Amino acid sequence: MAKKINFDKKVNRIGSDSIKFANLDKRYGSHDIIPMWVADMDFLSAKEIRKALKKRVKKGVFGYPYNDKSIYNSIYSWQERRYGWKIKKGSISLASGVVNSIAFLIQAFSKVGDNIIIQSPVYQPFARTIKENERKVSRNSLVLKNGKYEIDFKDFQKRAKDAKIFILCNPHNPTGKVFSKKELLKLAEICLKNNVLIISDEIHSDFLYDDKKHIPIALLSKHISKKTITLNAPSKSFNIAGLMTSYVICEDKKLEAIYKNYLKKFELMDNNIFGTLALKIAYKSCEEWMDETVEYLQKNRDFAINFIKNEIPLLKVIKPEATYLLWIDFRKIGLKPSELEKFLITKAKIGLNNGLIYGKEGSGFARLNFGTQRNILKIALENLKQSINDFIV
Numbered sequence: 186m187a188k189k190i191n192f193d194k195k196v197n198r199i200g201s202d203s204i205k206f207a208n209l210d211k212r213y214g215s216h217d218i219i220p221m222w223v224a225d226m227d228f229l230s231a232k233e234i235r236k237a238l239k240k241r242v243k244k245g246v247f248g249y250p251y252n253d254k255s256i257y258n259s260i261y262s263w264q265e266r267r268y269g270w271k272i273k274k275g276s277i278s279l280a281s282g283v284v285n286s287i288a289f290l291i292q293a294f295s296k297v298g299d300n301i302i303i304q305s306p307v308y309q310p311f312a313r314t315i316k317e318n319e320r321k322v323s324r325n326s327l328v329l330k331n332g333k334y335e336i337d338f339k340d341f342q343k344r345a346k347d348a349k350i351f352i353l354c355n356p357h358n359p360t361g362k363v364f365s366k367k368e369l370l371k372l373a374e375i376c377l378k379n380n381v382l383i384i385s386d387e388i389h390s391d392f393l394y395d396d397k398k399h400i401p402i403a404l405l406s407k408h409i410s411k412k413t414i415t416l417n418a419p420s421k422s423f424n425i426a427g428l429m430t431s432y433v434i435c436e437d438k439k440l441e442a443i444y445k446n447y448l449k450k451f452e453l454m455d456n457n458i459f460g461t462l463a464l465k466i467a468y469k470s471c472e473e474w475m476d477e478t479v480e481y482l483q484k485n486r487d488f489a490i491n492f493i494k495n496e497i498p499l500l501k502v503i504k505p506e507a508t509y510l511l512w513i514d515f516r517k518i519g520l521k522p523s524e525l526e527k528f529l530i531t532k533a534k535i536g537l538n539n540g541l542i543y544g545k546e547g548s549g550f551a552r553l554n555f556g557t558q559r560n561i562l563k564i565a566l567e568n569l570k571q572s573i574n575d576f577i578v
């Protein structure tokens with residue numbers, strides 16, 4: 186396939202209302218920082234999406250939306266084409282953000298004081314929404330063995346006995362783990378046995394490397410699907426997170442009714458005309474863009490891993506099987522975990538996510554977003570190498 190997109194071309198994100206690039210001075214005390222934290226990419230979105238949005242803006246009327254079938258059909262078709270999931274018709278609802286939906290689902294399906302299982306280190310809003318809603322975080326910590334994260338099933342089984350919900354993150358942020366069919370079946374079996382609802386956040390499912398396959402947990406069996414609510418979105422895949430559009434897949438009518446009643450009660454059924462248009466165009470017309478993006482990202486991933494292995498051997502990286510996030514183990518350089526973030530900002534001049542925000546299991550780690558131009562990634566890694574060399578002499 187001939188390459189169409191020049192991902193190496195610098196995109197100026199200053200002035201694009203980007204949380205990653207705004208107020209660098211305020212956030213880091215300097216504007217001379219490469220921000221590599223929040224999970225969006227420094228690439229232009231696909232030209233088909235930009236063209237469709239432009240055309241829509243030209244119409245000049247932006248009243249309340251009506252979502253015709255073509256929007257839902259584009260989601261059914263994407264899920265079937267990409268993952269072989271033939272979703273039962275009528276099982277998809279549009280939503281704003283995935284995190285919003287997680288908060289609504291926690292409210293709709295649990296009570297104050299209930300336990301909710303997460304697999305930390307994990308995307309920080311999981312724990313935050315659980316706590317903010319006065320539920321209890323039950324941490325089934327992932328276990329790092331020979332550079333790979335594994336599930337402690339014994340611990341999961343114990344926790345499932347008195348939990349209401351399990352929030353699965355597959356592929357997993359920040360570790361980049363893709364759960365295998367065997368792992369998913371075992372997790373699901375324990376949840377079913379203990380009547381634990383599975384909320385499966387699959388937002389990173391389009392970024393898969395090497396021969397990895399994404400398996401939606403609800404696809405594994407009818408029984409599992411009856412106990413699962415899946416969340417996904419085009420926002421990461423097509424770099425349109427600011428359009429705040431995602432979707433909820435729930436094939437069980439009883440669960441769906443509970444969720445929909447909750448939304449109705451608080452009038453949370455609206456969505457955004459630009460977001461839904463972008464979703465439809467992305468899923469219908471931008472698959473090649475997606476594939477090319479993943480190809481470029483895989484090269485970024487390999488570049489970063491090789492660079493660190495050869496040039497900064499004190500650091501260890503967890504090779505991501507998915508996502509554009511690199512989970513780096515800094516524990517051998519001899520810094521206190523509480524000092525790591527400041528070191529990275531002031532000495533390496535890069536803005537990463539401090540591993541501690543993902544739970545205590547992230548202590549001594551940091552997350553680097555490699556969804557950027559390769560030369561920027563190279564500069565960031567050279568800075569990192571220099572700062573560590575200076576520190577350890």
Ligand SMILES: Cc1ncc(COP(=O)(O)O)c(C=O)c1O
Pocket residue numbers: 224281282283284285308354358386388389418420426430431
């Ligand atoms: C696992 C995971 N879920 C959800 C989100 C955010 O989704 P949304 O912007 O739709 O709330 C992110 C963003 O980084 C994420 O990594």
